[in-house]
Amino acid sequence: MKSGKVTRGAESTTKRWYDDACGTALALEFVGERWSLLVMRELVFGPRRFGEIKTNLPGISANVLTQRLESLETAGILVRRRLPSPANVQVYDLTRWGHEAAPLMRDLGRWAARSPRHDPMAFMSGASAMMSLQTLVDPARVTDAEMTVAFAMPADHFVVRTGRDGVTVVRGAEDRADVAFTGDTMAMRRTIYGKEGFDREGTLALSGDPAIAQAFVDLFALPEKADAAATG
Structure with a gap:
């Protein structure tokens, strides 16, 4: 008889905080680190540059902000993109799925x-x-x-x-x-x-x-x- 173990695909290469199938547990893995949810909050009303996000989160270091942006991007919650000319600057924006967290x-x-x-x-x-x-x-x-x-x-x-x-x-x-x-x-x-x-x-x-x-x-x-x- 085959094992009933569920394979996690790409998720198997990612360290899990909780051995728990509850969606709440997975949500905490996405946004439970300090600053993560506040970074998302700053993007709810539109894309922001790195410096704009940092200015609006007093106390966060550039290094930590970089880490949080990278982890949220890896999770599919935000994306990096470049605004067209004449702005021509890199911004961070929530994905459609990321925006679904706003009511939460x-x-x-x-x-x-x-x-x-x-x-x-x-x-x-x-x-x-x-x-x-x-x-x-x-x-x-x-x-x-x-x-x-x-x-x-x-x-x-x-x-x-x-x-x-x-x-x-x-x-x-x-x-x-x-x-x-x-x-x-x-x-x-x-x-x-x-x-x-x-x-x-x-x-x-x-x-x-x-x-x-x-x-x-x-x-x-x-x-x-x-x-x-x-x-x-």
């Missing part, structure tokens, strides 16, 4: 934000700030609130649309937005999550209808913290 990152972020240890005012990259909008929106209200909002950050621009599809984000500028915000991610959090208003010191500068801007801000809120019994 949002769900994980929503869960972790309920921890008393979560500090909403720690460093946050532009991509992380935009993902927080997708994560912390009120799903019961967003479908009836159709708006286009532009964010001009010091090193990045994003366009956020709300409505039947929830919150969608694309990297880039938009001249015909309903309202436009200017400021860094700290100002964004003070305005949107801290509810400190607009055009004040440390908050977002507003261009457009204040009523529309306030309606946008009202769609978002930090989640309630898990109680001590739940975390103990």
Whole structure:
């Protein structure tokens, strides 16, 4: 009688962390190393150059970032490509399969934000700030609130649309937005999550209808913290 052993093909040459067939175990092998999931987060809204990724991940060394990019590329999660002229620079981009992890990152972020240890005012990259909008929106209200909002950050621009599809984000500028915000991610959090208003010191500068801007801000809120019994 033949053995029931399952051959792993190319995977047999790769060292496995866990002797476990569960997809969760395999997922941890792909993204469980420090920085891996955050590298993916920085690519959710479009390709980035090496230096841009490194700038938005304070504390990561160039050597470690190179290793993580290589391992994610080997796993088929991201690809390297060169932008056409006149840019003509190498960038990293998520594959179609890599993009499928974005909802998982949002769900994980929503869960972790309920921890008393979560500090909403720690460093946050532009991509992380935009993902927080997708994560912390009120799903019961967003479908009836159709708006286009532009964010001009010091090193990045994003366009956020709300409505039947929830919150969608694309990297880039938009001249015909309903309202436009200017400021860094700290100002964004003070305005949107801290509810400190607009055009004040440390908050977002507003261009457009204040009523529309306030309606946008009202769609978002930090989640309630898990109680001590739940975390103990």
